[in-house]
Amino acid sequence: MILSIVGDSKSGKTTIVTKLVPVLKSKGLKVAVVKHTHGFEIDKEGKDSWKIYHSGADVVLSSKDKLALIKRQSYEDFNEIYNRYLKEYDIIITEGFNDAGKDRIVVLNSKNNLGRYQKGKIIAIVSDFPIDGYTYFKKSELDELIKFILDYLNVG
């Protein structure tokens, strides 16, 4: 099951995600979040793993309870990421990945931006102004939104 949280920058997407994940986990579900970013530096400069990545190698860090893979890629494709890394999960939440076309919650700071997010089925909109024709939650109605999502995912 894949659900996208898409919408405007700094509209509160991560707040929704971090509120939703523990609830899904409490249902016994294995959850992954895939976040699209415009460039990122995950590691700390000067650490061994940082030095190794910057020497030119892709890097896997592994300990008894955690694994990290940091690698170069030449393009972004949600379906490829899904096929390679995400098949083992019960629920996958994408934060961003608008173009992947998955069913989505759209989080808006401005009404005018709605058109950007119509590349997949909109199941609800989160914003501080109502938009006709859509299920709609205010940003302060996170508990209600979470309940709606659980119902949608059929894991309530």
Next chain:
Amino acid sequence: MILSIVGDSKSGKTTIVTKLVPVLKSKGLKVAVVKHTHGFEIDKEGKDSWKIYHSGADVVLSSKDKLALIKRQSYEDFNEIYNRYLKEYDIIITEGFNDAGKDRIVVLNSKNNLGRYQKGKIIAIVSDFPIDGYTYFKKSELDELIKFILDYLNVG
């Protein structure tokens, strides 16, 4: 092709790895380094990706040119890591992963520790004291070591 760099803590394993990788890359090879650690925090506390991981989800970060996967695992198994994430690489260097039993360079701070690293074929030892019966490089002889490794990997 898999080569392990194993040995004592703070013996210079990462220095060897970060010197070796650019040379392998210059030969047109696709290189991954797998580093065993005793627990790590790859992300920066407070960042969105950190918050998402700590909310309970495994995390993929993706941008146009880079991907990071950070996930929980319940045990460490080199062969599983290899099969899941590393099949696309020409050369895989492990830093640590002594128990995986791969051919190895052993880097020593103390002669007495050699016995710990004999779970795979030792192709050379790096230390500041000679050890009978093994190909041997001083820590200052990195260029010679790199050349030896390239010959061993048959990519010289």
